[in-house]
Amino acid sequence: MGKFAQEFAKGLIITNPVLVLLLGLCPALAVSTSIDNALGMTLAVLIVLLGSNIIIAAMRNFVPSITRIPIFIVIIATLVTVVNLLFHAYLPDLHETLGIYLPLVVVNCIVLGRAEAFASKNPVVRSIADALGMTVGFMLALLMISLIRQMLGTGEMSVFGVHFFSLPVLSSRPVAIFILPPGGFLVIGLLLGLFKWTGVLKR
Amino acid sequence: MNELIVIFLSMALINNFILVRYLGLCPFLGVSKELGPAVSMGIAVTFVMIIASLATWLINHYILIPFDIQYMYIIVFILVIASLVQVIELFIKKTNIALYSAFGIYLPLITTNCAVLGVTIINMMGSYTLLESLVAALGGGLGFTLVLAIMAGIREKLELADTPRAMKGAPIALITATLLGLAFFGFVGIV
Numbered sequence: 001m002g003k004f005a006q007e008f009a010k011g012l013i014i015t016n017p018v019l020v021l022l023l024g025l026c027p028a029l030a031v032s033t034s035i036d037n038a039l040g041m042t043l044a045v046l047i048v049l050l051g052s053n054i055i056i057a058a059m060r061n062f063v064p065s066i067t068r069i070p071i072f073i074v075i076i077a078t079l080v081t082v083v084n085l086l087f088h089a090y091l092p093d094l095h096e097t098l099g100i101y102l103p104l105v106v107v108n109c110i111v112l113g114r115a116e117a118f119a120s121k122n123p124v125v126r127s128i129a130d131a132l133g134m135t136v137g138f139m140l141a142l143l144m145i146s147l148i149r150q151m152l153g154t155g156e157m158s159v160f161g162v163h164f165f166s167l168p169v170l171s172s173r174p175v176a177i178f179i180l181p182p183g184g185f186l187v188i189g190l191l192l193g194l195f196k197w198t199g200v201l202k203r
Numbered sequence: 204m205n206e207l208i209v210i211f212l213s214m215a216l217i218n219n220f221i222l223v224r225y226l227g228l229c230p231f232l233g234v235s236k237e238l239g240p241a242v243s244m245g246i247a248v249t250f251v252m253i254i255a256s257l258a259t260w261l262i263n264h265y266i267l268i269p270f271d272i273q274y275m276y277i278i279v280f281i282l283v284i285a286s287l288v289q290v291i292e293l294f295i296k297k298t299n300i301a302l303y304s305a306f307g308i309y310l311p312l313i314t315t316n317c318a319v320l321g322v323t324i325i326n327m328m329g330s331y332t333l334l335e336s337l338v339a340a341l342g343g344g345l346g347f348t349l350v351l352a353i354m355a356g357i358r359e360k361l362e363l364a365d366t367p368r369a370m371k372g373a374p375i376a377l378i379t380a381t382l383l384g385l386a387f388f389g390f391v392g393i394v
Contacts, residue, residue, distance in 0.1 A: 182384030189377030197369035
């Protein structure tokens with residue numbers, strides 16, 4: 001069980017996919033305008049990454065190495081199609097707001113990256129740990145970005161319709177730039193700089 | 204004709220792939236350090252976008268819609284793009300070695316570039332006609348090239364600037380992208 005915990009923990013901080021490896025930036029920025037969207041995207045990535053890591057780890061001994069990339073892509077694309085249809089059926093609002101970024105999970109570098117770098121070389125259980133760790137790392141990064149953007153951009157703190165509090169001045173005069181596209185670049189740029197400066201994340 | 208101009212401007216400037224839609228950020232951070240490679244990458248992406256839009260439009264209208272299997276679009280589109288890139292790579296390698304040495308190394312990267320898959324999905328969701336799809340791909344690709352080139356020009360100068368040590372590399376590039384994105388908001392009023 002020690003191995004499992006180890007593989008899980010490395011995705012959180014040391015090799016955090018978004019903040020250290022700079023993978024999956026497109027969805028991280030596009031859906032981080034609110035905490036709801038960030039959690040929805042995390043759910044999609046969780047299902048796809050867990051599924052692809054399990055399937056690819058289970059069949060790693062049968063896949064000829066020369067055709068492995070197309071095989072991985074078909075597996076991932078199938079899982080993304082499943083998630084896309086599930087969201088469309090059961091979470092139509094989320095499906096609407098995520099828009100083209102939901103089908104684009106298929107080209108999310110995190111998923112293919114973990115398939116190639118980890119699941120194709122490791123047994124199923126450790127691949128599950130890897131997928132869970134990477135997803136939690138992705139979620140942490142997304143929550144950090146979306147928390148800042150939502151607080152400054154709308155002045156409100158609410159998750160899934162439950163309203164927690166409003167900030168005094170910002171709620172009447174929100175800094176709209178933070179929920180607009182350039183705000184995403186600004187927040188992640190400053191966060192990366194901050195992490196480098198404090199030395200929390202070594203690159 | 205007006206429709207086409209509106210689509211072109213909207214894809215190239217107002218809804219710029221990098222700055223507004225956040226598509227294709229990997230090459231944006233990876234190859235925007237020098238002007239030459241940035242422009243080559245941009246042109247290669249534009250070319251693949253146009254070919255991919257043509258191919259996916261035909262497949263969507265003559266295979267997916269008649270057989271009522273549009274839900275398969277993600278799998279079909281990604282496979283079409285991946286194989287197209289391979290074919291283009293082989294074709295260029297056999298016919299034009301000079302072009303291959305200029306673009307060759309960027310082509311494999313383009314397969315997993317979200318901008319290419321993005322433009323085909325945008326075309327499909329907007330129910331564009333064939334001509335509109337091609338114009339959208341051209342606009343998107345040129346907008347992508349434009350931003351990549353501007354960014355490369357700025358980063359060449361930025362290398363010499365006295366940036367704080369913690370901000371060097373990706374962080375300062377992202378801050379620069381913020382300012383570029385704000386500048387591109389000026390285009391919103393065009394159409």
